Amino acid sequence: MPRKKDTITLSIPPGTKEKLEEIARSLNITWGKEPSISGLIVAIAEKSLEVGKPFVLDSNQVNALQQAIKALNDAGRIGExxxxxTLLLERGNLDASIRQSLLKQASKLVQAWRSQIDEYRQKQQPFYLFYENSQGEELQYTVRYAEPRFFDKRFYLIIWCEETEDVENQIPDLPExxxxxxxIFDRIRLIVPASGEWREGLDDIKVYLHFRGWMVKSYQRREDDLEDEMIGDVRQVVRRVVNELWLIREVARYWENCVIVSxxxxxxxxxxxxxxxCNLYDIDIRS
Incomplete structure (x- = not known):
């Protein structure tokens, strides 16, 4: 059955609707392809969106913080x-030239993490990694294997770590x-060496995919594909998978033309x- 929703009527001055739509568009709060004022109001009510002016810094304050960033970076305290x-870029009221300068510095810091991790990889040196996820939670991992991978237009760091508690409830049916x-590299806060042995690689599962229709000819082999053969009018691909979310995102792009078989x-x-x-779009599915 359709979910019940509360409704409100707003009386707003001329031009306010367009301003609200522009704010929703800038925050990527949409319904389909159009900006959603309702979604914007819900985000504010649920406190997932902060409102109000960003703090304002004068030139002396910005300069002092830039010097602090440089000193911390020179001392090897890249996470701090x-x-x-991040605080300056997300919350500071900065002019364009200063923002561009800080973005360049942020890029250099990410490269510093990558360089340090590459050095540990070459030495097969385990390390402790301190990380802040998208929810602001601080996590610590004991890393025994790591490799950078490019996916969806950006580089990620994939690790094998000893800790499992933070994901056991998220993927209880995939203990492998x-x-x-x-x-994400820019959410790394600290890396320090650890004792113990380095692993040979990541854990993985073998996944069977069936490509149909236009994807039979359009699919391009991936590095992790183990087998690729035609079975009737279906193209069967067997792939080594290390991240289930990436695979699901990929399959979702192809709709009915790609099926996870096992x-x-x-x-x-x-x-x-x-x-x-289906539930979000009020589609009634009867088994």
Missing amino acids: SQTIL LWHNRTL PESLRNRLKQKLLSL
Whole structure:
């Protein structure tokens, strides 16, 4: 049954509607392709969106913070330097030239993390990694393997870590992947060496995919593909998968022209996402 929703009527001055739509568009709060004022109001009510003016810094304050960033970076305290940079970029009222300068510094800090991790990889040196996720939670991982990978127009760091508690409830049916994490470089806060052995690689599962229709000829082989053969009018690809979310995102792009055949655990995860999507759009699915 359709979900009940509260409705309100707003009396606003001329031109306000367009301003609200522009704010929603800038925050990527949309309904379909159009900006959603309702979504904007909900985000404010749920406190997932902060309102109000950003703090204002004068030139002396900006200069002092830039000097602090440089000093922390020179001392090897890259995570703390990154924190100040992020604060300035997200909350500071900066002019265009200063913002561009800080963005360049942020890029250099990310490269510093990559260089340090590459050095540990070459030495096969385990390390502790301190990380802040998208929800502001601070996490610590004991890393015994790491490799950068390019996906969806950006580089990520994939690690094998000893800790599993933070994902056991998220993917309870995929224990084979509990030790793998996919991290964003600019959310790394600190890296320090650890003792113990370096691993040979990441954990993985073998996934069978069936491509149909136009994807039979359009699909391009991936580095992790183990097998690729035609079975009747279906192209069967067997792939080594280290991150289930990436695979689901890929399959979702192709709709009915790509099907996860096995394992059943991953197939069921996609089923649950499709059922949740139907519920959000008030589509009645009867078993």
